[in-house]
Amino acid sequence: MIFIGLKTCDTCRKARKALDAAGVSYDAVDIRADGLTEAQIETIIAGAGRAAAINTRSTTWRGLTETERAQAGDDASAVRLLMAHPTLMRRPVIMAEDAIHLGWTPAVQSKLGL
Template identity: 50%
Template sequence: MNTLYGIKSCDTCRKARKALDARGIAYRYHDLREDGLDAGTLARFIDLTGLETLLNTRSTTWRGLDETERQAARDDAERARALILAHPTLLKRPLLDTGETLIVGRARDDYASLD
């Protein structure tokens, strides 16, 4: 089963849900704020896409970190992992986990291959 990771207040996550619903693609929704994120799932995401792809340096959460924390996350992968686990909204959204691949963000045709 596909799992869509996002946050309820994110417009792009809402659009992703509508796109999946319109295509009739089954998925489970995982709210990063309410449901959190575990270390094993994050490690799998990093293995699939890389930390640089996942870390959302344009997010409100990122801007709320002090410069020391932001620099540490840029320089040290373990520190970045710890920050993401503490603040799951540091992940780019939405994330669609198909079990085999992870689609990060949403472009118009990202879900076309799932039909």
Template identity: 50%
Template sequence: MRFWGLKTCDTCKKAQKALADAGNTLEVVDVRADGVAPADLARFYAAFGDAIVNKRSTTWRGLNEAERAGDPVALIAANPTLMKRPVVEMGDQMTLGWDAKARAVWGA
């Protein structure tokens, strides 16, 4: 199971713990330290569309209108912390965020 998040994000910490407690082995990608591979970012955008951009983040609030109107994939590539997290993937299943729906998918 692959997990994209931030090691400092409380939601990501909760998700990692719940997934591990449910018996999953995680391959964790820290989006700030490790970055997000362009192919992964393209897949995330294809799956989730504009929802992949965390518009409640401090980084988002610091952008000007022209930057916000730009290509979401390029924006996240330049500012990885703009990506909503966590993204969890195993096989052909992929979830965004850590809401009740995501927890149900992963049995956590």
């Protein structure tokens, strides 16, 4: 399992705490400190969808210009946008058993058996 998030994100902290309490092992990737490769972002977009992968309610999104926001219109542009602004990614991203889960909702928790 790969856990992609931010160390400073409250939702990511809650998710990691729950995974740790359940004894789930995972490799943690901090999108700000470690970064993501273009291939990883492409995999996330392909598995979850462009609209789901980009957090349009984030502070980072609100700080973008209209031109930058328009760049999220297709998958290739969305990859470039997320490479330039990794904190736009909806978090956490949990890659487990060939499935990609975004966020830490009750639905995601139940799919992970928590």
